[in-house]
Amino acid sequence: MVMPVRVCFICLGNICRSPTAEATMRRLLEKEQLTAHIEIDSAGTGDWHVGEPPDRRATAAAKRRGIEMGGRARRVVAKDFERFDYVIAMDRANRSDLLRLAPSPAGKAKVELFRNYDPVSPRDAEVPDPYYGQGDGFETVLDICEAASRGLLRDIRDNHSL
């Protein structure tokens, strides 16, 4: 049995962007029949929403695309930098926080911005935080996550012979 590749998506609250990224990636992995080979999870750098389900606006927007969201918010911990092969930040503030939290150079090397896996995204672009926004912020997040998930899967396939 080959070890699965492990990916953790990180945002601030772990109720909007990172659970959306996780759900979008999971749907892609199901389509590609890779769920046994790639494990995914999500977490937040902040602790305000720990234990809560995803934001209902995010859940509703995902459902309209046939994407099911789930899980409960948790905060990122030092062990995550050992357990996961990819530690993926939604925005540059998350990335800075993760680089500060990573307990080793090997852990820091696992940190990357999600959109940097999307070949058509500008360098170091962010997944914008929809929490306080109006309108279609959650749709934008889904569009971004779908494109970046495809790029991330390409990277995983190339680097892990899947």
Ligand code: 4NP
């Ligand atoms: P997320 O969105 O980081 O995408 O989960 C947020 C959720 C909550 C807060 C900020 C962003 N908050 O300040 O409570």
